[in-house]
Amino acid sequence: MIIKCPEIKGLEFSERSKKAILKIKEIKEVGELLAYSVAAGQVATIFVGNNAAVSSINVASTDFIQFSSAMNGVSLIVREKIHTRAVLTWSKVSDSKEKQFWKAIAKGCKVQ
Amino acid sequence: MKKVTFGLLATLAATQIFASSTYEELFKSRKIDKSELIKLDTAKLDKVQRQVFEDLLKSVSMLGYKKSECDSSRVIKAEQLHGLGISNEHYNTVLIYFYGLNRKRCEESEYNKFAKLIAVNLASQKDSEVLEFITNLNRVGSAVYYDYAEAEVDFKQLPKSVQDRTSEVSFLKEDFNLFESLQNAE
Numbered sequence: 001m002i003i004k005c006p007e008i009k010g011l012e013f014s015e016r017s018k019k020a021i022l023k024i025k026e027i028k029e030v031g032e033l034l035a036y037s038v039a040a041g042q043v044a045t046i047f048v049g050n051n052a053a054v055s056s057i058n059v060a061s062t063d064f065i066q067f068s069s070a071m072n073g074v075s076l077i078v079r080e081k082i083h084t085r086a087v088l089t090w091s092k093v094s095d096s097k098e099k100q101f102w103k104a105i106a107k108g109c110k111v112q
Numbered sequence: 113m114k115k116v117t118f119g120l121l122a123t124l125a126a127t128q129i130f131a132s133s134t135y136e137e138l139f140k141s142r143k144i145d146k147s148e149l150i151k152l153d154t155a156k157l158d159k160v161q162r163q164v165f166e167d168l169l170k171s172v173s174m175l176g177y178k179k180s181e182c183d184s185s186r187v188i189k190a191e192q193l194h195g196l197g198i199s200n201e202h203y204n205t206v207l208i209y210f211y212g213l214n215r216k217r218c219e220e221s222e223y224n225k226f227a228k229l230i231a232v233n234l235a236s237q238k239d240s241e242v243l244e245f246i247t248n249l250n251r252v253g254s255a256v257y258y259d260y261a262e263a264e265v266d267f268k269q270l271p272k273s274v275q276d277r278t279s280e281v282s283f284l285k286e287d288f289n290l291f292e293s294l295q296n297a298e
Contacts, residue, residue, distance in 0.1 A: 005135045027255050030248050037152060037245060063154065070169040073176025074252055080179045081255045087291045088259055091204045106291050109135075 005109035011097040020089040024082050024105075031078040035071045083108070152245055157237070164236055168229040172249060175222045182218035184287035190296045192283055198274045203297035206274070209267035210284040211293075212260035218287060226253055 013021070083106055090102035154162060193203050216223070230250045237243050267275065278284060 027252060030251050034245065034248050034252065066166060066169050069173040073173040074249070076176035076180055077172075077252055077256075081252075081259075084256050084259050084290075087294065088208060088262070090291070091208065091294050103291075 003104070003107050003109040005104050006100065008097050008100055011101060012095075014093055014095065014098060016092055017089060017098055017102070020085055020102075024085055027078055027081050031074050034074055079108075152241060153239075154242075156239060157242070161236055161238075161242075164229065164232050165242065168226070168233050168246070168249070171222065171226040171229050172253065175219065175226045175253060178219045178222040179215075182215055182287060184289055186286065186288045187296060188283060188288050188293040193297055196278060196281065198277060200297070202270055202274050204294060205263075205266045205270060206278050206284070207290060207293050207297060208263045210278070211288065211290040212263040214285065214287045216257075216260060223253075230254075 086102050086106035090099055090106055093099055093102065154165065157165060188207065193200070193207075196206075198206070230246060230253070233246045234243065237246065
């Protein structure tokens with residue numbers, strides 16, 4: 001079930017929340033960079049390789065599956081990190097609006 | 113070597129941040145500059161480098177799936193916490209610490225394999241872009257262990273009696289849903 005991120009008026013972030021946001025952004029960006037980088041690498045392997053088209057694609061297919069599976073793993077790991085950091089931050093802030101924000105992040109809310 | 117630059121936020125001003133713009137900052141995928149991409153060409157690796165790299169990729173996949181398996185729906189109830197005979201101001205620290213311990217135990221085999229393969233690859237790979245990729249994999253794969261370490265630091269600052277008493281309790285040593293349990297603790 002997709003939960004919509006709630007609008008929270010009058011929210012002001014504490015230093016703790018600001019640091020948590022930075023950490024989450026950083027890990028998310030590293031995850032995205034890994035995913036894009038792998039994709040670029042695989043495209044290069046298919047089209048730049050010296051072998052005959054069929055064998056190149058066969059090798060690349062195996063690589064694709066491996067990389068694709070690894071990137072699924074990365075996304076699960078990133079999701080866990082974001083959830084954990086959100087829960088920890090929720091537990092440590094006292095402002096009710098901040099708590100509401102972090103609860104939404106921990107629940108995996110989506111902007112719609 | 114292509115430099116990977118991260119578009120980290122500038123220091124957030126003390127002025128009010130509207131939640132919707134922050135959600136967008138957290139969730140939107142930033143535009144990746146082609147010059148930033150780490151272009152892996154595994155065809156350049158020798159047989160051994162390729163094997164250890166493939167083993168690492170498999171371990172990332174296994175670690176991710178194991179983490180999902182370690183998720184638990186079990187919730188620790190308020191009555192169970194009251195029964196600990198400790199101050200309620202310690203509940204959060206205790207729950208977070210044991211949650212971390214349980215998670216580490218649950219994924220121990222997969223994480224250890226991942227960590228060893230990170231080390232082996234860092235020692236074996238020569239290509240700078242492969243090394244950069246591995247470094248980023250490690251940043252992602254090991255990031256949550258900072259949170260577990262933080263939880264341990266907080267726990268060890270609790271009175272010794274609290275540490276000892278909670279360490280003997282079985283319901284804390286089985287996987288549980290942290291967020292729902294923390295809500296019960298409030």
